[in-house]
Amino acid sequence: MMRFVLIAGIVMPTVVLAGSLQFSDHSDTLPLAHVYDGGWEHFVGGGVAVFDCNGDGYPDFLAAGGENPVRLFVNQTNGAEWKFSDGRFAPVTGVTGAYPLDVEGDGLVDLMVLRVGANQIYRGIGDCVFEQVGRDYGFRSDEHWSTAFSATWEGDNLLPTLALGNYVDKSDPDGPFEACDVNQLYRPKNGLYITPVTLSPGHCALSMLFSDWQRTGKPDLRVSNDRHYYVRNGSEQMWQMQDLRLLGPGDGWDPISIWGMGIASQDITGDQRPEVVLTSMGDQLMQIATPDGFDAAPFSIGTYAHRPFTGGDGRPSTGWHAEFGDVNNDGREDLFIAKGNVDQMPGSAMKDPNNLLMQGADGIFVEMADQAGVATLERSRGAALVDIDRDGLLDLVVVNRRAPLELYRNISDATGNWLAITPRNSGANTFAIGSWIELRDKTGRISTKELTIGGGHVGGQLGPIHFGLGANDTTDVRVIWPDGGVSDWIDVKANQFIALWRQDSGKLRITKD
Numbered sequence: 001m002m003r004f005v006l007i008a009g010i011v012m013p014t015v016v017l018a019g020s021l022q023f024s025d026h027s028d029t030l031p032l033a034h035v036y037d038g039g040w041e042h043f044v045g046g047g048v049a050v051f052d053c054n055g056d057g058y059p060d061f062l063a064a065g066g067e068n069p070v071r072l073f074v075n076q077t078n079g080a081e082w083k084f085s086d087g088r089f090a091p092v093t094g095v096t097g098a099y100p101l102d103v104e105g106d107g108l109v110d111l112m113v114l115r116v117g118a119n120q121i122y123r124g125i126g127d128c129v130f131e132q133v134g135r136d137y138g139f140r141s142d143e144h145w146s147t148a149f150s151a152t153w154e155g156d157n158l159l160p161t162l163a164l165g166n167y168v169d170k171s172d173p174d175g176p177f178e179a180c181d182v183n184q185l186y187r188p189k190n191g192l193y194i195t196p197v198t199l200s201p202g203h204c205a206l207s208m209l210f211s212d213w214q215r216t217g218k219p220d221l222r223v224s225n226d227r228h229y230y231v232r233n234g235s236e237q238m239w240q241m242q243d244l245r246l247l248g249p250g251d252g253w254d255p256i257s258i259w260g261m262g263i264a265s266q267d268i269t270g271d272q273r274p275e276v277v278l279t280s281m282g283d284q285l286m287q288i289a290t291p292d293g294f295d296a297a298p299f300s301i302g303t304y305a306h307r308p309f310t311g312g313d314g315r316p317s318t319g320w321h322a323e324f325g326d327v328n329n330d331g332r333e334d335l336f337i338a339k340g341n342v343d344q345m346p347g348s349a350m351k352d353p354n355n356l357l358m359q360g361a362d363g364i365f366v367e368m369a370d371q372a373g374v375a376t377l378e379r380s381r382g383a384a385l386v387d388i389d390r391d392g393l394l395d396l397v398v399v400n401r402r403a404p405l406e407l408y409r410n411i412s413d414a415t416g417n418w419l420a421i422t423p424r425n426s427g428a429n430t431f432a433i434g435s436w437i438e439l440r441d442k443t444g445r446i447s448t449k450e451l452t453i454g455g456g457h458v459g460g461q462l463g464p465i466h467f468g469l470g471a472n473d474t475t476d477v478r479v480i481w482p483d484g485g486v487s488d489w490i491d492v493k494a495n496q497f498i499a500l501w502r503q504d505s506g507k508l509r510i511t512k513d
Contacts (some may be wrong), residue, residue: 021358021372023396023408024389029082030073031406036381037322041116044147044167044206044226044261044340045098046381046399047321047459051109051129053087057497057513059386060087060128060462061302062111062424064095070113074128077389082409087128092120097382097458099149103137105158105428109462112162114146119164138192144181145170150454152210152219153429153482154241159188160433161241162452163221164196165205168229178231180204180259183223185244197244199223205232207263209455210241211288212434214252215273217484218242219434224260224278236260252293258285262457264322266333267448268359272438274450277335279319279457281348282306284337286353302365303357305337309367311351311377318348321457325385325394326468329416331447338398338457340379351377354398372412376404382459387466390419392490392495394466399459417472417494420464422480422513423451424501432502434482439467439475440489464513469494479508 029032049062058075065071072087076202094116103110108124110472119141122130134140137159148165166181183199203225210219221239235255238247247253259281273289275297286303287294297303307317322340328334337355341348354376356369369375374396382399389395393410400406419439425432432451439447449465469475476489479500485507492498501509 009216020414021368021412022410023373024411024429025373025406026082026409027247027404027407030405030407031086032071033346034063034065034071035068035404036064036066036399036401038308039092041145041170042066042096042345042401044381045096045114045458046401047114047457048115048384048397048399049098049100049111049459050381050384050386050397050461051100051463052120053130054107054126058390059388059461060195061384061386061397062089063405063413064097064382064458065093066095066319066401067093069093070098072128075388079389082389083399089130090122090132096147097143097149098461099151099350099453100462101151101160101433101453102430102462103160105430107430112151113150114149114164114458116145117143119144119146124330137188139186140193147458148183148205148208148223149458150208150210150221150452152434152453157188158192158368158428160192160429160453161188161210162186162193163199163208163210165208165223166227167204167206176229178229180225180230180234183208185221199239200466201234203230203237204228206261206307207455207457208436209263209265209452211265211274211452213274213451216488217219220247222263222276224263226261227257227259228281236389242313254293256285258283261318261320262322263455264335265450265452265455266324268324268333268363270447272436272446272448276323277303277324277337279322279337282316284317284319284322302367303335303470305355305357308339308349308352310353310370310375310446311349313349313351314508315347315349317352318342318345321379321383321459323383323385323456323465326395326418327356327385327410328412329392329418329470330470331416331468331470331472334358334359335365336383336385338380338383340401343379352379353377354383374398374408376406378406382457384461386461386463387420390497392420417469419467419469419475419477419492419494420497421467421477422464422497422499426430426502427480429482432482436480437465438478438480439469439471440477441472441475464497478509
């Protein structure tokens with residue numbers, strides 16, 4: 001039985017900032033209007049991968065196109081003057097989304113590109129140039145309709161473990177209902193990927209996330225599934241990686257059945273365990289982490305966002321990408337949710353604005369998308385909260401189905417201090433995926449973020465981890481590394497981009513990032 005937990009009052013109050021929350025539409029700074037389009041295979045998908053592909057510190061991004069070619073937008077912003085160029089990337093079509101990661105441990109960002117067709121790995125070779133690889137690592141992909149991905153590093157493996165989630169099996173003559181494809185787990189052996197392990201049953205995965213949700217030091221694989229196609233006997237899933245088995249109630253995992261679309265993960269209660277938001281058709285379910293598993297948050301928390309708050313359409317909402325981020329740097333995580341009808345589903349809202357839910361000191365989230373200027377009524381899919389111009393404020397990228405991609409600059413005033421951190425690990429896992437960054441303020445309050453690849457809806461980020469600090473102009477920082485090693489606490493000043501390099505002594509070497 002699903003329990004509900006009251007969380008108001010658990011989040012420690014921080015500074016209350018007075019000022020306006022405002023975004024400015026900067027879509028016209030892109031060199032072309034990019035649209036995620038296509039037939040029924042692209043009702044889902046539409047992700048965006050955000051990363052720095054040329055080492056200048058500014059985030060670039062690759063946007064899925066569906067039947068249109070994928071597009072790489074290279075960031076050439078200079079201060080307040082935003083500018084992007086059309087990057088050199090293969091004109092590949094059928095792309096549902098992409099995730100950045102450093103596959104071969106050379107410090108250059110690579111890309112896992114998910115497709116309706118064979119999935120592809122593209123190696124970054126510098127200066128935003130990519131080349132298709134795969135067989136170099138032993139990676140081979142059959143024809144699938146892939147819509148979910150996550151990656152982690154296990155043990156001393158040089159290559160990451162890759163989880164690929166597949167939607168409907170298009171070859172099933174009785175589909176699409178009750179015709180979900182199986183998922184796949186690629187594990188390396190002796191420096192090459194071997195034949196993938198089948199993760200079955202599959203229930204039409206639309207998001208995956210490796211996360212150390214119980215803080216045991218070993219991540220498990222969460223899979224969010226679409227009830228529209230599994231119809232019966234399906235649920236959200238959690239795979240224990242050590243034994244490769246599905247967890248159940250005896251493991252603290254109570255299966256639930258929703259129209260699962262995306263996963264957002266972030267500790268908001270201060271207990272160093274990550275909460276999750278699961279987007280869906282209708283309610284967007286927040287689950288609060290407990291020592292025994294998860295409890296459903298009460299409706300009063302304000303995150304369920306089950307119907308449009310503007311636009312005049314009262315039918316249920318359809319959520320896709322969800323992402324936490326401190327938009328006004330007050331020290332509390334806010335939540336963006338991309339919304340949009342699958343296509344023309346009559347039971348769901350057609351005018352379905354995106355949500356920007358701002359967290360208050362009491363732990364309650366309040367809708368501010370309309371006031372902030374980001375309540376688009378297009379069919380949104382993928383998105384990213386990212387500091388495009390390195391001014392310390394999170395900006396917004398939104399991919400729309402059958403409408404141009406949108407780009408918004410955060411121009412809010414009276415915001416708090418901030419810190420952007422990039423942990424750098426020795427060995428193969430150069431970006432320290434699986435690490436936890438902890439910040440401790442003067443009161444002893446600890447803010448925690450887990451470094452992951454996956455979640456969202458068919459897109460994610462690899463780059464600086466953003467913390468809002470409120471009125472604090474310094475903070476203590478430490479890193480808990482993927483192998484369990486813990487760095488010393490160090491004191492750092494606010495309002496800067498830094499890289500934290502792991503040292504054998506346990507100390508951290510700090511460089512400007």
